[in-house]
Amino acid sequence: MEHFPVINMDKLDGEERNATMEMINDACENWGFFELVNHGISHELMDTVERLTKEHYKKCMEQRFKEMVASKGLEAVQSEIDDLDWESTFFLRHLPVSNVSEVPDLEEDHRKALKEFAVGLEKLAEQLLDLLCENLGLEKGYLKKAFYGSKGPTFGTKVSNYPPCPKPELIKGLRAHTDAGGIILLFQDDQVSGLQLLKDGEWIGVPPMRHSIVINLGDQLEVITNGKYKSVMHRVIAQSDGNRMSIASFYNPGSDAVIYPAPALIEKEEEKKHVYPKFVFEDYMKLYAGVKFQAKEPRFEAMKAMENAATSLGQIATA
DSSP states (O other): OOOOOEEEGGGGGSTTHHHHHHHHHHHHHHTSEEEEESOSSOHHHHHHHHHHHHHHIIIIIHHHHHHHHHHTTGGGOOSOBOSOOSOEEEEEEEESSOOGGGOTTOOHHHHHHHHHHHHHHHHHHHHHHHHHHHHHTOOTTHHHHHHHTTTOOEEEEEEEEEOOOSOTTTBOSEEEEOOSSSEEEEEEOSSSOOEEEEETTEEEEOOOOTTOEEEEEOHHHHHHTTTSSOOOOEEEOOOSSSOEEEEEEEEEOOTTOEEOOOHHHHHHSSSOOOOSOOEEHHHHHHHHHHHTTSOSHHHHHHHHHHHHHHHHHHHHHHO
């Protein structure tokens, strides 16, 4: 089996820079996922975030989750459940305006750690976007600008716990999907595995590694790169023992950002084909909300149809 790509960011500063950039490019083209070590976020901060997040789940969410399981009779299911995920979650928003201070039940030191962690992740996301620009031959800052919209990017975090599941063969921790947004930065449990991605028709585990950040690409980067880089189906397998923590942060375009393939990339193609649609990010998200766990291709086709309809209306209006 091919090795899951692990990128040591320290090597970007030395003579191994070119080889490391090539590894990032290969991961983006062929995996849609890679794992970062030496990414600049302190291990001490990560340990604090993990400890406080696990304590918060035990204190504030575990009982609620057990009550939900009991109310739906999930311990006794006999056939596969395809409309529910075995996860306990809460959400944080960082950009354009943070709501971390308003999220109920969080201890003050947990809030502080999550805010500090988000600042580090935002910086890392922007650094990665520039590395992708370099690999793609786009001017520095192109992707950040493409995400900007009128108020800057949107950036938020989904904090999840995947408790022990009595029937992991019948209930997924999280059903298979691609992520709608831009670039995703995941701090996952290094003790309990479960995250898998689909590669060449096979489900491959994303290895839990202490203090690493897992990166995956969302649908918007597939559109902007005109398919050179692709978002990839992934899922979480529930486990019969162990509670898996997952802190996934989504660095996405602003809601009014207009997303379309980078002209410089289309110029490079021999056929100069503009394969992917042009749309407003918010419109894509409205569609995605109802079809998240379905294939992405029909979403792109629906956006393309909207684009064509808008274009033809424009032509009628100017005729």
